[in-house]
Amino acid sequence: xxxxxxLIGCGTVGSGLLELLEKRADYIAGKYGVSFRLLxxxxxxxxxxxxxxGLNPRALLEILEKGGSIDAxxxxxxxxxxxxxxxxxxxxxxxxxxxxxxxxxxxxxxxTATLARGVNVVTCSKGxxxxxxxxxxxxxxxxxxxxxxESSVMSGTPLISLVRxxxxxxxxxxxxxxLNGTTNFILTKMESxxxxxxxxAEATRLGYAxxxxxxxxxxxxxxxxxxxxxAEFFGTPMRLEDVRRTxxxxxxxxxxxxxxxxxxxxxxxxxxxxxxxxxxGYVSPETVGLDNPLASAPGAxxxxxxxxxxLGVVTITGPGAGKMETAQGLLSDMLNVAxxxx
Amino acid sequence: xxxxxxLIGCGTVGSGLLELLEKRADYIAGKYGVSFRLLxxxxxxxxxxxxxxGLNPRALLEILEKGGSIDAxxxxxxxxxxxxxxxxxxxxxxxxxxxxxxxxxxxxxxxTATLARGVNVVTCSKGxxxxxxxxxxxxxxxxxxxxxxESSVMSGTPLISLVRxxxxxxxxxxxxxxLNGTTNFILTKMESxxxxxxxxAEATRLGYAxxxxxxxxxxxxxxxxxxxxxAEFFGTPMRLEDVRRTxxxxxxxxxxxxxxxxxxxxxxxxxxxxxxxxxxGYVSPETVGLDNPLASAPGAxxxxxxxxxxLGVVTITGPGAGKMETAQGLLSDMLNVAxxxx
Numbered sequence: 001x002x003x004x005x006x007l008i009g010c011g012t013v014g015s016g017l018l019e020l021l022e023k024r025a026d027y028i029a030g031k032y033g034v035s036f037r038l039l040x041x042x043x044x045x046x047x048x049x050x051x052x053x054g055l056n057p058r059a060l061l062e063i064l065e066k067g068g069s070i071d072a073x074x075x076x077x078x079x080x081x082x083x084x085x086x087x088x089x090x091x092x093x094x095x096x097x098x099x100x101x102x103x104x105x106x107x108x109x110x111x112t113a114t115l116a117r118g119v120n121v122v123t124c125s126k127g128x129x130x131x132x133x134x135x136x137x138x139x140x141x142x143x144x145x146x147x148x149x150e151s152s153v154m155s156g157t158p159l160i161s162l163v164r165x166x167x168x169x170x171x172x173x174x175x176x177x178x179l180n181g182t183t184n185f186i187l188t189k190m191e192s193x194x195x196x197x198x199x200x201a202e203a204t205r206l207g208y209a210x211x212x213x214x215x216x217x218x219x220x221x222x223x224x225x226x227x228x229x230x231a232e233f234f235g236t237p238m239r240l241e242d243v244r245r246t247x248x249x250x251x252x253x254x255x256x257x258x259x260x261x262x263x264x265x266x267x268x269x270x271x272x273x274x275x276x277x278x279x280x281g282y283v284s285p286e287t288v289g290l291d292n293p294l295a296s297a298p299g300a301x302x303x304x305x306x307x308x309x310x311l312g313v314v315t316i317t318g319p320g321a322g323k324m325e326t327a328q329g330l331l332s333d334m335l336n337v338a339x340x341x342x
Numbered sequence: 343x344x345x346x347x348x349l350i351g352c353g354t355v356g357s358g359l360l361e362l363l364e365k366r367a368d369y370i371a372g373k374y375g376v377s378f379r380l381l382x383x384x385x386x387x388x389x390x391x392x393x394x395x396g397l398n399p400r401a402l403l404e405i406l407e408k409g410g411s412i413d414a415x416x417x418x419x420x421x422x423x424x425x426x427x428x429x430x431x432x433x434x435x436x437x438x439x440x441x442x443x444x445x446x447x448x449x450x451x452x453x454t455a456t457l458a459r460g461v462n463v464v465t466c467s468k469g470x471x472x473x474x475x476x477x478x479x480x481x482x483x484x485x486x487x488x489x490x491x492e493s494s495v496m497s498g499t500p501l502i503s504l505v506r507x508x509x510x511x512x513x514x515x516x517x518x519x520x521l522n523g524t525t526n527f528i529l530t531k532m533e534s535x536x537x538x539x540x541x542x543a544e545a546t547r548l549g550y551a552x553x554x555x556x557x558x559x560x561x562x563x564x565x566x567x568x569x570x571x572x573a574e575f576f577g578t579p580m581r582l583e584d585v586r587r588t589x590x591x592x593x594x595x596x597x598x599x600x601x602x603x604x605x606x607x608x609x610x611x612x613x614x615x616x617x618x619x620x621x622x623g624y625v626s627p628e629t630v631g632l633d634n635p636l637a638s639a640p641g642a643x644x645x646x647x648x649x650x651x652x653l654g655v656v657t658i659t660g661p662g663a664g665k666m667e668t669a670q671g672l673l674s675d676m677l678n679v680a681x682x683x684x
Contacts, residue, residue: 020511020652024511024513024652027513028511032510032511150508156652156653157653157656158504158508158509158656160508161507161508162500162504162508165503165507165508165674165678165683166492166500166502166503166504166507166508166674166678167500167674168374168673168674168677168678168681169362169366169370169374169670169673169674169677170670170674171366171369171373290632290638291638291640292638293635293638293639293645293657293659295638296632296633296634296635296637296638297635298633303635303657310362310366310498310666310667310669310670310673311498311499311660311661311667311670312660312661312667313660314499314500314658314659314660314661315635315645315657315658315659315660316656316657316658316659317635317656317657317658317659318653318654318655318656318657319653319654319656324652325652325653325654327652328511328512328652328653331510331511331652332507332508332509332510332511332512335510335511336507336508336510339510339684340682341507341683341684342681342683
């Protein structure tokens with residue numbers, strides 16, 4: 001089975017996907033019977049490459065590593081999305097552009113235009129999903145195509161597709177856990193003796209935190225994921241401002257020590273729960289006991305407790321961030337679209 | 343979508359499935375668009391009930407709760423499997439008969455006969471799967487039908503289908519964890535001060551351990567699951583006697599205290615790993631640190647660390663036993679067969 005794909009956005013995550021497409025092609029073909037053919041890749045800053053015969057991921061990576069433009073195609077190569085979709089007729093668009101929580105762009109425009117043309121979409125763009133998952137899912141359904149977004153929450157650690165497939169038949173009443181790697185890294189460093197500002201500096205130095213860390217440390221990133229989970233698990237749209245939100249900037253070393261003395265750990269807990277017809281979302285630092293699986297998720301690890309009717313609590317723990325980890329989430333979605341999975 | 347099913351075995355797990363089919367029918371129809379119609383149920387000890395219009399799960403449960411025979415059908419009702427398959431033409435057979443690790447029966451015969459007739463099979467029978475998964479999968483493939491067995495390991499906590507679908511693209515090198523609820527219950531009780539024999543007595547009293555606890559406490563049950571995982575994850579058949587196996591009968595209260603003093607917990611760790619072309623399986627009591635997610639799985643909870651290329655270690659924690667939990671594993675498999683999932 002050959003699956004024709006287009007990649008939009010070749011920053012960190014997009015490059016990770018190109019690496020997987022190159023290094024894991026034989027494994028994927030052997031194990032899943034799927035060969036991905038990359039027809040185009042386009043990036044707002046780095047240009048557009050297009051080939052009907054398929055692009056070579058390694059050649060693209062070499063250009064990207066040198067910081068060059070991938071715009072190496074003939075003059076008449078289409079470089080707007082509509083023309084690319086028209087010319088390439090891809091089976092799947094993989095959308096990995098940076099995301100804006102307020103506008104949902106550029107993901108919103110890209111995903112909408114792609115679904116509208118009847119093309120499957122795999123995306124990690126939190127912003128668009130948090131803003132209007134119902135609209136995007138409705139569009140996908142009306143066109144009979146898939147919209148998948150495993151890597152939008154907990155990077156490639158399965159959560160969305162875990163609940164859709166392997167947990168089918170379970171009704172979820174609550175899902176709460178550690179959904180932001182940066183703050184969990186900072187809190188873990190504080191347990192080993194750093195104060196908040198030292199731990200934040202370390203997170204910035206290692207690339208976990210951005211120059212402006214507000215989105216992570218004030219809990220916005222976790223809250224966006226709560227909006228996604230509310231829409232996905234309960235079919236209930238939730239606006240970012242409706243998530244009760246406290247970040248970690250007020251957590252002190254004394255708080256960390258007090259929690260440890262009581263046999264616990266402070267974690268930034270993000271969750272969504274349904275009680276009757278009411279769905280609420282929340283993000284706040286909480287002390288969790290060591291018997292809670294969330295306690296044993298260190299550093300950039302994420303973990304979530306999923307409370308169900310038939311299985312009690314199921315917990316999944318795994319990476320919450322990272323180039324290859326997020327790319328793996330896109331890859332699993334692409335494989336599942338190619339294989340006709342829900 | 344109406345999916346016609348036959349249930350083989352209505353002991354504890356089979357009754358649990360009947361409960362789910364009754365109580366969750368509306369939820370399942372609404373959420374997944376699937377209505378299961380139970381055409382027959384047959385049990386070696388309790389007889390056979392068959393109706394082309396569909397049996398009422400509640401009525402069956404009432405008979406079973408009173409310990410009665412379900413053999414309430416007209417005289418000419420077929421009661422052997424071949425006739426039932428011929429008459430009922432089910433889409434899915436759900437096989438929940440007791441399992442024998444040495445012979446694989448009665449599961450082996452039931453599963454083989456059903457697949458051979460081109461009917462999908464959902465089963466929790468560890469014995470047959472551990473003995474010849476390759477043969478059974480080959481038969482299913484040759485007939486173009488599904489063979490699913492989520493609840494054979496960790497009851498309904500997703501593992502098999504988690505790796506097949508949501509983790510597609512990941513290559514697994516190792517999977518190890520707590521795969522037997524009874525021994526984990528005993529070890530947890532020993533942490534709270536009981537000695538081994540007291541904890542075993544408590545496990546027996548509460549129904550976690552059988553009258554003859556050998557299968558659990560000597561690690562046979564965990565080893566059977568290791569055989570299943572070797573075949574499923576690595577395509578490598580493994581015989582029960584090839585699993586390096588130590589049970590928990592030699593674990594003393596002193597061992598438990600020594601582990602706790604060192605900041606750890608003793609768990610019966612069952613695993614399978616691939617190094618080069620070599621796949622090895624093992625079951626033995628080991629001390630795990632509190633930073634290992636396996637440490638925070640108490641009582642009958644199971645947990646497994648799945649080591650992969652693209653995601654590092656992913657851990658799933660959830661119930662490892664139980665009537666409704668195992669039934670939920672069968673239900674998710676049935677829903678995924680009905681929806682054409684892999």
